[in-house]
Amino acid sequence: MMVSACCHPLYAMLRGQQVDGQAYGVGGPGGFAFRHEPSKDPFRAVTFRQMEHVVFGDEAHASRTRDRCVQTAFDLLTVLGLDPRAEVASDPFFGRAGQLMGSGQQATSAKIELTYDAYGPDCERVALGSGNKHGGHFCHDFGLTLASGEPAHSMCMGFGLERVAVALLQTHGMSVGSWPIDVRELLDLA
Template sequence: MEREAAQAELRARLIEAGHLYPQPYQGLWAFGGDFEAVLAGVERQVHLMEPLQGVRQMTFPPFLGEREFVATGYMNSFPQLIGSVDVFTGDNREHRKMVAAKDAGEDWTTYLTPAHLDLVSAPCHATYPMHAGTTLEEPVKYEVSSRCFRHEPSDDPMRLVSFRMREKVCFGTPEAAVEHRELGMRVGPELLRSMGLTIEVEPANDPFFGRAAQIFAQGQLDAGLKYEFVCKVYGDENSGTALGSSNYHNDHFGLDFDVHVPGGGLAHSSCIGFGLERVTVALFATHGMDVSTWPADVRAVLGLSSDEQSA
């Protein structure tokens, strides 16, 4: 089956089963009770990943201040994905004009101004500014989560505009960052396979823009900076979808945020991340729409039992 047809079929099954509820914007969905129960089980397993426990846990808001967002370099590399927040700061007169424009079917958003807040694309981006201008005496490790935004509207239920991600982050010496990435390449696929998913580990090549496209596009593959945990949700005849990844950023964030390690070198970083909705959709695609019929070992891993399923 062609990929587009396979996407439409899976989307229809998820909607019919009450797991997904379409919203009036492409790529936005509401989720049913069973979907959320499975997602909670996935997130719990990411939290319990061995030997990646005992790190500092943090949950971040879905925004970064403009200065911090710009410093991540995301705007230079992925302009097609970014989103920013606009707000109304005018007086009564400006408000009347805005309402009149709305009533006339005109573009009322021209009366809004930037709030200098940008939507987070990955939770790890919020950790690096916390250490700006410092020297890390020893590597710091975080387990972080946030709602994220990437402007790539699609009807594919595996590709959402707003989604949840959980990551394990290491910021410190090059050796510590590489060790963390290597660990992620091993335990990340193991975690997903424990849920009954068929996973392949593949090198990734992100669609960089601007100067980063020249520097990283091929180099990312050659240097093995990013490896994705890929599941063939839409059949072997179609390319797989990444459910997570293990990434080595080199000294990118150390340079951007002026973070060093003892001896004066720039801090290096790596992260292991999972898209929680993606994993959850892959589980329904693999095991079926009725959670009570899933293999007992999968339900046990996710902390589910038939009497816990919502109506």
């Protein structure tokens, strides 16, 4: 199945279960996502690998966890030398209804992208990853509940693996041996 995010099949796999406080890692080297989004940007491949961390809980837990994951991911990208910026964003929903959904995402800061300056200060930055609050949307649709029986809320933190790799190569060069030692050690490349 061609999914727009690696976490989407997880909800169907957990259908009808109690998921209070549970966390799942999905995607990775075999986790392909597909997006049919018109773009001339080489960072925006139609199919790409994605790594995501999904957490379930009540609204406050999902929100706090998303914020903590965004900060941890920001710190990681900073240590890797990628000079990230955290920006409120929205998914590229299409049509008039999609514009309203995107506006709602931005108004509630439901999506925070960690962006990278791939093309210079006068160009749009490229998202390397994002932290997303889904509210009860997916959980309600798939009957995922808390221990209390109330519908669960979820969040995910995801990275585009090829995007991060290209950003590392663009920032530090094609010869991994010449990268800063702290970056190589963190990535177990020293």
